[in-house]
Amino acid sequence: MIDKEVIVIGAGLAGSEAAWQLANFGVPVKLVEMRPVKSTPAHHTGEFGELVCSNSFGALSPDRAAGLLQKELRIFKSLIVQTADKFAVPAGGALAVDRSKFSIALTEALSNHPLIEIKRFEQLDLPSKENITILATGPLTADELSYKIQAFTGIDSCHFFDAASPIIYGDTIDQEIVFKASRYDKGDPAYLNCPMDKKNYINFRNELIEGEQANLKDFEKESANFFEACLPIEEIARRGIDTMRYGPLKSIGLWNPKWGDLFDRENRLKKASSCSCSIKERRFRREITKYGRFSN
Numbered sequence: 001m002i003d004k005e006v007i008v009i010g011a012g013l014a015g016s017e018a019a020w021q022l023a024n025f026g027v028p029v030k031l032v033e034m035r036p037v038k039s040t041p042a043h044h045t046g047e048f049g050e051l052v053c054s055n056s057f058g059a060l061s062p063d064r065a066a067g068l069l070q071k072e073l074r075i076f077k078s079l080i081v082q083t084a085d086k087f088a089v090p091a092g093g094a095l096a097v098d099r100s101k102f103s104i105a106l107t108e109a110l111s112n113h114p115l116i117e118i119k120r121f122e123q124l125d126l127p128s129k130e131n132i133t134i135l136a137t138g139p140l141t142a143d144e145l146s147y148k149i150q151a152f153t154g155i156d157s158c159h160f161f162d163a164a165s166p167i168i169y170g171d172t173i174d175q176e177i178v179f180k181a182s183r184y185d186k187g188d189p190a191y192l193n194c195p196m197d198k199k200n201y202i203n204f205r206n207e208l209i210e211g212e213q214a215n216l217k218d219f220e221k222e223s224a225n226f227f228e229a230c231l232p233i234e235e236i237a238r239r240g241i242d243t244m245r246y247g248p249l250k251s252i253g254l255w256n257p258k259w260g261d262l263f264d265r266e267n268r269l270k271k272a273s274s275c276s277c278s279i280k281e282r283r284f285r286r287e288i289t290k291y292g293r294f295s296n
């Protein structure tokens with residue numbers, strides 16, 4: 001058992017969980033967070049564990065990597081996952097949270113823990129050898145400390161691109177056009193889906209490419225390298241006419257009620273599966289054309 005105080009620098013998701021676990025094992029913790037005294041280019045508040053991008057923690061199902069990790073963390077009584085469960089919002093098969101309630105609750109829990117002392121300042125130096133320290137300053141580690149980590153590790157290629165999700169006001173959405181559904185009908189119908197025919201899709205793509213773009217932050221202008229696993233939509237659109245519809249906008253697993261009764265569709269598929277191979281394939285293709293590509 002460690003009886004000496006442990007210093008945790010950075011109260012993001014990693015630092016908050018580390019501080020919580022240590023304190024629950026009876027270890028005194030000093031949790032250092034620079035916000036709101038000094039912010040990062042992506043955070044907006046001084047709350048702990050502020051989610052700067054998607055409010056989703058990924059798939060809920062334990063047969064997916066994210067779901068399995070959540071399950072394991074629940075066994076460890078994880079503060080992050082328990083708080084996420086408490087402030088979950090409908091998200092089909094995913095665990096997504098009300099980000100504001102989530103981070104306020106995290107801040108409260110950590111601030112009220114008798115073994116956690118909160119300090120709000122920017123850590124400028126690498127930790128001293130005398131203390132056990134967890135550095136959890138994340139992808140937006142403040143410059144001063146970041147340079148020192150780079151010098152210490154000899155790695156100078158840390159890069160960050162802000163891919164924060166845009167927020168769309170609900171009352172600007174035409175509810176006559178969109179329909180609510182979750183992919184493959186998993187969980188509640190929690191997402192608003194925008195069906196597009198070919199013309200709408202092409203217009204949408206042109207608007208994305210030619211329309212007003214988000215201003216790049218200074219650190220992004222220096223080297224606009226993209227994180228390939230999480231590209232801004234306008235960059236995906238730029239890469240090719242089909243790139244969006246085979247990527248994040250793929251319309252598989254979604255059924256627009258305006259196409260008719262879903263049950264009818266299942267009957268059609270059932271009939272198709274009893275056909276000889278070539279007919280079955282033809283029907284399947286037709287089904288995909290309607291179900292998985294453009295809608296009319």
Ligand SMILES: Cc1cc2nc3c(=O)[nH]c(=O)nc-3n(C[C@H](O)[C@H](O)[C@H](O)COP(=O)(O)OP(=O)(O)OC[C@H]3O[C@@H](n4cnc5c(N)ncnc54)[C@H](O)[C@@H]3O)c2cc1C
Nearest residue numbers: 010011012013014034053054122123137138141142145163
């Ligand atoms: C814009 C953006 C979009 C992202 N999108 C996703 C996504 O969709 N899905 C996903 O899984 N991940 C995403 N990430 C990665 C995301 O940051 C991590 O999943 C998660 O937040 C990392 O947790 P962390 O605790 O390591 O870092 P953070 O949550 O960033 O926490 C680090 C904390 O350290 C503090 N800090 C930094 N430097 C200092 C210092 N010198 N002294 C004191 N405190 C300091 C910061 O203020 C911050 O509170 C995104 C990140 C960003 C920035």
